Amino acid sequence: MQQENSVEKKLKEKIREVFDGFELVIGYSQSKIPLKVNPLFIKGKEEIDGLIFNKLCINNLATYSYALSNELKGKIGIVLKPCDARSVSQLISEELLNKDRVKSIVVGCAGILDYKKIYKEIGGLKIISADIKDEQIIIDTIDESFTLEAKNFYAGKCYSCKIYDNPPYYDEFIENESKLNIEQENEYEDVEKFEKLNLEEINAFWDLQFGKCIRCYACRNICPLEICRDKCIAQLDVPHWQSQKINSAEGKFFQLIRVFHLAGRCTECGECERVCPANIQIMKLMKKVNKDVLKLFNYRPGYNLDEKPPLLTFKNVEKNIKEEELI
Amino acid sequence: MENISETNKDINNKDINTNSRKNGVKIVAFLCNWCSYAGADSAGTSRLRQPEDIRIIRVPCSGRINPLFVLKALTQGADGVLVSGCHPNDCHYSDGNFYARRRLEILKEFLPVIGIDERRFSYQWVSASEGQKWQKVVINFVKRIREIQG
Numbered sequence: 001m002q003q004e005n006s007v008e009k010k011l012k013e014k015i016r017e018v019f020d021g022f023e024l025v026i027g028y029s030q031s032k033i034p035l036k037v038n039p040l041f042i043k044g045k046e047e048i049d050g051l052i053f054n055k056l057c058i059n060n061l062a063t064y065s066y067a068l069s070n071e072l073k074g075k076i077g078i079v080l081k082p083c084d085a086r087s088v089s090q091l092i093s094e095e096l097l098n099k100d101r102v103k104s105i106v107v108g109c110a111g112i113l114d115y116k117k118i119y120k121e122i123g124g125l126k127i128i129s130a131d132i133k134d135e136q137i138i139i140d141t142i143d144e145s146f147t148l149e150a151k152n153f154y155a156g157k158c159y160s161c162k163i164y165d166n167p168p169y170y171d172e173f174i175e176n177e178s179k180l181n182i183e184q185e186n187e188y189e190d191v192e193k194f195e196k197l198n199l200e201e202i203n204a205f206w207d208l209q210f211g212k213c214i215r216c217y218a219c220r221n222i223c224p225l226e227i228c229r230d231k232c233i234a235q236l237d238v239p240h241w242q243s244q245k246i247n248s249a250e251g252k253f254f255q256l257i258r259v260f261h262l263a264g265r266c267t268e269c270g271e272c273e274r275v276c277p278a279n280i281q282i283m284k285l286m287k288k289v290n291k292d293v294l295k296l297f298n299y300r301p302g303y304n305l306d307e308k309p310p311l312l313t314f315k316n317v318e319k320n321i322k323e324e325e326l327i
Numbered sequence: 328m329e330n331i332s333e334t335n336k337d338i339n340n341k342d343i344n345t346n347s348r349k350n351g352v353k354i355v356a357f358l359c360n361w362c363s364y365a366g367a368d369s370a371g372t373s374r375l376r377q378p379e380d381i382r383i384i385r386v387p388c389s390g391r392i393n394p395l396f397v398l399k400a401l402t403q404g405a406d407g408v409l410v411s412g413c414h415p416n417d418c419h420y421s422d423g424n425f426y427a428r429r430r431l432e433i434l435k436e437f438l439p440v441i442g443i444d445e446r447r448f449s450y451q452w453v454s455a456s457e458g459q460k461w462q463k464v465v466i467n468f469v470k471r472i473r474e475i476q477g
Contacts, residue, residue, distance in 0.1 A: 199439070200442075202440065206442055241395070249402060260398075263430075285441070289433060296436075311430060314426055314429055318432075323450075
């Protein structure tokens with residue numbers, strides 16, 4: 001058990017203070033598995049003590065917001081990182097969530113460690129205990145122990161994060177004394193690099209990636225913005241968009257369904273890539289569309305409650321669209 | 328009439344083979360019921376020669392076209408996909424093609440990232456009276472797809 005840090009203390013205080021109005025508060029709790037955390041569903045005041053908030057809280061709890069707000073009648077509070085707050089903000093701007101019933105308790109973020117990257121680094125050895133001290137991760141496995149520099153193991157989105165202590169949307173904001181302190185990269189650098197490959201290389205890359213896809217639908221089910229679930233066209237019989245065959249073409253097409261459902265909506269929380277059991281690099285596709293949406297419509301999902309998602313609206317004259325002439 | 332026969336001569340000069348059985352490609356075209364489908368019809372009734380590589384699917388409006396229609400066609404063996412609707416501001420349902428324009432532009436930008444040549448897809452605006460424009464669009468698009476196919 002790690003020591004309580006000052007943010008956790010402030011978070012618990014805040015939740016105790018406002019808890020009476022809520023039917024449910026969702027936060028993070030300690031997991032028995034090292035380097036992971038569990039979601040915690042707080043229904044009574046005594047459960048607040050189980051709350052934690054640290055660099056391992058990678059889950060985007062906004063995922064629960066839509067389903068639970070339909071199921072429950074009362075108010076719901078959700079503990080969010082600033083980047084996760086974008087997902088809630090996007091859902092509210094699409095009128096899928098009621099602003100008065102879903103309250104975001106946003107906690108300032110000092111960067112989130114990606115356990116998948118750490119597992120890869122230590123070669124999948126079984127971890128007995130893990131400890132995070134400042135900028136170092138100390139990991140004990142059965143055979144050996146590792147000391148890793150934290151700056152190499154943050155989640156992909158942290159390297160271009162500009163909102164760690166300045167969330168675009170919140171009902172309650174709890175400041176974090178420790179701040180994100182890593183070298184910042186260009187937001188769409190990896191996509192730009194990928195786009196420069198030629199078509200054969202790209203095809204070979206995706207064939208390999210989607211050859212691994214077993215279509216478990218984890219990417220869809222974890223996504224905070226994909227609220228279709230039962231109505232997903234991938235599982236319809238009429239029209240029969242997808243067969244049940246497992247191959248790279250079907251896996252790819254399923255991702256394309258996701259991409260176009262999320263076009264102009266994806267808040268790049270990276271959950272789909274995190275939960276993928278086959279480690280498929282899905283975020284490349286999502287980021288590419290977001291890059292184009294930014295370029296064409298100057299829109300970033302989840303930043304502004306009043307702005308309509310670009311594909312749900314239009315302008316008579318589109319300045320940035322150059323239509324192709326075939327005559 | 329002079330104009331039309333000139334374009335017809337043009338086809339022969341540029342050696343565009345209108346017979347798709349010889350070196351044909353498969354192109355799926357989604358045309359809106361109110362403008363482009365009527366435009367293609369008028370091209371037919373005025374006997375403008377066109378390559379036969381195009382299979383036309385009539386849809387109520389270009390706004391009906393889900394980008395996934397295009398992707399499904401392209402991933403299932405179509406060599407090219409052409410989408411055509413009313414000119415902006417002329418939509419029968421007043422704003423269907425404005426929505427379509429945004430979606431299809433995103434789609435066009437997106438295609439290379441999944442390994443599809445973006446020249447295999449195009450969206451055009453052809454009105455009911457533009458039979459000649461339709462002919463030109465078809466000829467140029469088929470030519471382009473044949474070049475890609477090699």
